[in-house]
Amino acid sequence: MVGRSKLVMVVGVVAVGLASVWLAARLLEAQAPGGEASAPGRFAPYTAPRTPDGRPNLNGIWQALTTAYWDLEAHGAAQGAFPQLLGAWGAEPGGQSVVEGGVIPYRPEALARRRANFDTRTTASVPGDGTDPPLGDPELKCWMPGVPRAMYLPYPLQIVQTPDAVLMTHEFNGTSRIVRMNGPEESPVDNTFFMGWSRGRWDGDTLVIDVTSLNERNWLDRAGNYYSATAHITERLTAVSPYHISYEATIEDPAVFTRAWKISFPLYRRMEPNVQLMEFKCQPFVEELLYGRFTKKGGPDSPRRRQQ
Numbered sequence: 001m002v003g004r005s006k007l008v009m010v011v012g013v014v015a016v017g018l019a020s021v022w023l024a025a026r027l028l029e030a031q032a033p034g035g036e037a038s039a040p041g042r043f044a045p046y047t048a049p050r051t052p053d054g055r056p057n058l059n060g061i062w063q064a065l066t067t068a069y070w071d072l073e074a075h076g077a078a079q080g081a082f083p084q085l086l087g088a089w090g091a092e093p094g095g096q097s098v099v100e101g102g103v104i105p106y107r108p109e110a111l112a113r114r115r116a117n118f119d120t121r122t123t124a125s126v127p128g129d130g131t132d133p134p135l136g137d138p139e140l141k142c143w144m145p146g147v148p149r150a151m152y153l154p155y156p157l158q159i160v161q162t163p164d165a166v167l168m169t170h171e172f173n174g175t176s177r178i179v180r181m182n183g184p185e186e187s188p189v190d191n192t193f194f195m196g197w198s199r200g201r202w203d204g205d206t207l208v209i210d211v212t213s214l215n216e217r218n219w220l221d222r223a224g225n226y227y228s229a230t231a232h233i234t235e236r237l238t239a240v241s242p243y244h245i246s247y248e249a250t251i252e253d254p255a256v257f258t259r260a261w262k263i264s265f266p267l268y269r270r271m272e273p274n275v276q277l278m279e280f281k282c283q284p285f286v287e288e289l290l291y292g293r294f295t296k297k298g299g300p301d302s303p304r305r306r307q308q
Contacts, residue, residue, distance in 0.1 A: 004231045043246075048205065048239035056205045056239050060159060061275050062267040064152040064247070067095025069139075071223035072263060073103060081122045092222075098152075100262040110256040117224025138219055141290055142282035144175045144194035146218030147211045147233055148249040148263065156270055158277050166200055166207065171190060173276045179209050187213040192229050194218060209235040228255045243269045244288045 001165040049055035067075070080090030106114060117137075124141060125134035139145060145153055148161040155171040166179040179200040185195035216229040217306075231253040238246045245267040252260040 008095055038125060043240040043244065046239065046241050048242075051161060051163075055161070055163075055202060056207075057161065057163050058166075058207060058237060058239060058245065059215075059268040061156050061277065062155040062159065062245060063154075063270055064265055064267055066098055066152055066265050068098045068152040068263070068265065069149070069221055070095060072099050072221050072225055073097045073223070075223070098263045098265045100264065105258045105261055107256060107258055114226060116223045117219065117226060119224075121222060121224060124286075126290050133217055137222055137224075138194075139222065140286075142173055142286045143217070144173060144297050145170070146194050146214060146220075147177070147196050147198070148235065148251075149220055150175060150177075150195070151235075151247060151249070151267070152265065155276060155280065156275075169277060171280050173280065173282055179207075186198070192216065196233070203236075206240060207235075207237040209237070211235065226256070227251060228254045230255050234287065237267075240266075245269075260300050 030266070040262045048058075051057050070092050075092070075095055077094040078092045080086055080092060082090060105240050105296075119272040120135040121137045122140065123135040125131045125136050126141065127134055136162055139149075139153075144150075150168075150170050150172070151157065153170070154171050157168055157170045160167040160169070164181055166181065167176060168174040168179065176196065177198055179198040181200045183199045187197070188195075189208050192213050192215045194209040194215045194217075196215075198205060198211050210229075211233040213229065214229065214233070216227075216232050219226050231251060233252075234250045236246075236248040246264070248262060248264040249264045251257070254293045
């Protein structure tokens with residue numbers, strides 16, 4: 001009698017397990033457009049809603065969920081720059097590479113500079129202090145993050161789309177850039193910019209952005225990866241579901257890399273009710289770090305004396 005009860009129990013558990021698997025499969029089919037189940041990194045065929053001019057609607061607030069802002073390449077978890085002060089707050093989480101092929105194809109001399117960048121990443125050097133180019137991670141100093149770094153910082157970004165231009169606004173430092181659709185071939189001024197000069201066009205349902213005139217002080221991540229002022233970046237943004245944009249960026253810079261290389265990851269739509277970009281103007285948070293050594297010390301009205 002006891003043996004039969006155990007047999008019935010085992011059969012019941014197996015039946016529940018099989019039913020759960022069947023139900024999960026049906027739910028995946030129901031969630032994917034056209035009844036086709038999705039898998040990580042793959043999306044079922046999707047046609048995005050259209051704007052009044054017939055283009056895919058990319059408007060919204062989006063955010064990357066990668067650790068690429070620490071290091072584009074694969075990396076293990078590690079202590080931060082000041083573990084004795086920040087502990088786990090400043091620790092680096094491990095992450096997978098977003099680089100196609102896994103490794104950035106540096107020239108040997110450029111790889112040496114990348115390593116030097118990492119070694120001096122916490123140096124708060126600024127123009128005018130006698131160090132050229134300035135040392136230290138631009139993010140640490142609240143400089144505009146550049147392209148494509150702005151797209152995978154751990155802050156949301158907003159896309160506002162019109163037929164003539166696409167505005168991308170980033171929460172970090174209130175940074176923004178304008179993508180001029182079918183605009184001039186090159187920047188109208190002989191200069192470079194942190195966010196570069198962006199020209200857009202449509203390739204079917206994909207927004208393609210050519211970015212040039214980038215500042216050589218830009219970094220790609222906290223690991224010291226970088227490019228020069230001759231870099232040319234081609235971005236591709238494609239809506240692959242109501243909640244995801246496939247983002248790719250191809251980096252070409254013969255002065256630094258042996259060949260063109262690509263990064264890719266999804267952007268996720270922020271779905272909170274009434275979601276909006278918040279203000280993160282970080283300049284007040286770095287003034288003492290960057291410029292404290294230039295201020296007069298010891299006077300009765302100095303900020304340092306008043307704080308004592």
